[in-house]
Amino acid sequence: MSKLGKLDVVGLLQEHGAILTGHFQLPTGFHTQTYIQTSLVLQYPHLAQKIAKAMASKFPQEVNVVVSPSLGSVVIGQEVARVKKARSIFTERVNGVMILKRDFRISEGEKVLIVDDVLNSGKLTGEATALAQGYGAKVMGVIAIVDRSVNPLPLNVPVRALISYPLQFYAAENCPLCSQKIPISIPGLKSHQPPFNIENI
Numbered sequence: 001m002s003k004l005g006k007l008d009v010v011g012l013l014q015e016h017g018a019i020l021t022g023h024f025q026l027p028t029g030f031h032t033q034t035y036i037q038t039s040l041v042l043q044y045p046h047l048a049q050k051i052a053k054a055m056a057s058k059f060p061q062e063v064n065v066v067v068s069p070s071l072g073s074v075v076i077g078q079e080v081a082r083v084k085k086a087r088s089i090f091t092e093r094v095n096g097v098m099i100l101k102r103d104f105r106i107s108e109g110e111k112v113l114i115v116d117d118v119l120n121s122g123k124l125t126g127e128a129t130a131l132a133q134g135y136g137a138k139v140m141g142v143i144a145i146v147d148r149s150v151n152p153l154p155l156n157v158p159v160r161a162l163i164s165y166p167l168q169f170y171a172a173e174n175c176p177l178c179s180q181k182i183p184i185s186i187p188g189l190k191s192h193q194p195p196f197n198i199e200n201i
Helices: 006-015 045-056 071-084 123-134
Strands: 019-025 031-036 065-068 087-090 092-094 097-099 111-119 138-147 159-164
Touching (some): 111 123
Parallel strands (some): 065 087, 111 138, 138 159
């Protein structure tokens, strides 16, 4: 697989069980019946590298800094930065405000690429974009593995994705899945314990 096409990306997600069906609450508070857990694919570095090369090719221009707006996008942000020979940093929320911590810096005039794994409402990505622009950086655009949006994204820079996978979202008060009393789950909270008592080690 020298170059990834749209069908290849969908195939990788399906093969690794990354397209989940159920009743999910997203970080935005919206509910959906389908969730895409890209980390199940990105845990394999050789696959993350192939995906990153395909993403980097969407913005062939020079980039100085790759910014990941969420924990789930840090791995793919690092890989895209490797391809672009750029720095890789990530944003964090403190008291509801998106900031740079860990002595990360963005200098005025630097060329920034925002790298996300999945675009939903575009809210987090928009905040990361505004943060970089606030430092005087030139944001070249936003690249994601999957664009799930069904409405225009509130972003003032070019937005590209490897695949478009629009899915229905519901406000919690109008969610038909809630009306059907389907149990809700928050993706990423499920944990797996080792088959032994670590206190005895």
